[in-house]
Amino acid sequence: xxxxxxxxxxxxxxxxxxxxxxxxxxxxxxxxxxxxxxxxxxxxxxxxxxxxxxxxxxxxxxxxxxxxxxxxxxxxxxxxxxxxxxxxxxxxxxxxxxxxxxxxxxxxxxxxxxxxxxxxxxxxxxxxxxxxxxxxxxxxxxxxxxxxxxxxxxxxxxxxxxxxxxxxxxxxxxxxxxxxxxxxxxxxxxxxxxxxxxxxxxxxxxxxxx
Numbered sequence: 001x002x003x004x005x006x007x008x009x010x011x012x013x014x015x016x017x018x019x020x021x022x023x024x025x026x027x028x029x030x031x032x033x034x035x036x037x038x039x040x041x042x043x044x045x046x047x048x049x050x051x052x053x054x055x056x057x058x059x060x061x062x063x064x065x066x067x068x069x070x071x072x073x074x075x076x077x078x079x080x081x082x083x084x085x086x087x088x089x090x091x092x093x094x095x096x097x098x099x100x101x102x103x104x105x106x107x108x109x110x111x112x113x114x115x116x117x118x119x120x121x122x123x124x125x126x127x128x129x130x131x132x133x134x135x136x137x138x139x140x141x142x143x144x145x146x147x148x149x150x151x152x153x154x155x156x157x158x159x160x161x162x163x164x165x166x167x168x169x170x171x172x173x174x175x176x177x178x179x180x181x182x183x184x185x186x187x188x189x190x191x192x193x194x195x196x197x198x199x200x201x202x203x204x205x206x207x208x209x210x
Contacts (some may be wrong), residue, residue: 012050017057028095035065045069054092062094064100065106065107066090073119077080081126087135093118096139103149109133113156128172139167140182146172151191153168156180164189167197178203 003024006012012027013014013034021039024046032052037043039059046069048054055073058064061080066087076091078085078100088107093198096117098104104125106114113136115121121139126179128149138156142164149174155162158180167176167189174191177198178184184199185206199205 011052011053053094061101063102067107074117084127085177086132087114090114091116095119096121099122099125103128103131104135105130105132106135112136113138115139122136124199125149134175134177138180142167144168144176146170146174148172150174150193151176153177155182155184156177157182161185163187169193169195178205 004020004022006027009030011031012029014032015107017034017036019036019038024044026046027033027048029050032154033048033050034055034111036057036059038060039080039126041062043064044065049070053073054069056076058078061083063084064078069090071092073094073096080101082102083100084102085098092133096115117139120141121137122143124145126147129144129146130133130152131150134152134154140157140160140162144153144167146169148171151169151174154177156179162178162185164186167186169191173193174195179200181203185202187208189207197205
């Protein structure tokens with residue numbers, strides 16, 4: 001169908017992922033949300049909201065626009081070599097994991113935070129991260145991997161130091177900016193082209209391996 005709207009007091013997909021094929025999704029639940037979208041075109045998550053975990057998998061290619069997600073642990077995976085993920089307003093109180101076969105970008109050019117994680121924020125892209133403009137994030141633990149393209153990310157985290165296990169770009173420039181006054185500790189940072197780490201507001205930068 002063109003749009004799926006679900007309002008549930010409990011879980012949606014509590015016994016296993018609910019398979020669907022639709023262009024637009026809007027789900028509010030009282031517990032975990034677990035969905036697999038088998039639509040092959042470009043599709044939109046208008047809203048996924050729960051106090052529990054959110055798992056969203058798109059399996060048949062085609063890009064995904066994610067407008068709004070709220071949850072504890074959030075896992076969004078867009079499968080396909082040409083499938084990109086664009087995020088507008090994703091907030092998880094725990095771990096947030098974003099993956100796409102192609103790029104991970106912001107949804108619309110704006111200065112607002114696109115992704116916030118209370119725990120680890122892990123982003124892996126088959127091509128670039130932030131290709132259409134720097135992806136604005138807020139997280140204190142990071143793993144950012146752009147496998148075949150640039151990486152452009154601004155982090156506004158201000159609640160203690162930022163620890164990055166990896167910030168890497170291959171076949172593209174790397175530009176990571178730490179705002180908010182937090183120190184930045186990078187375990188492994190690398191770029192096969194030009195790379196820069198910028199720390200603002202008087203904070204410190206530690207690079208263990210570059």
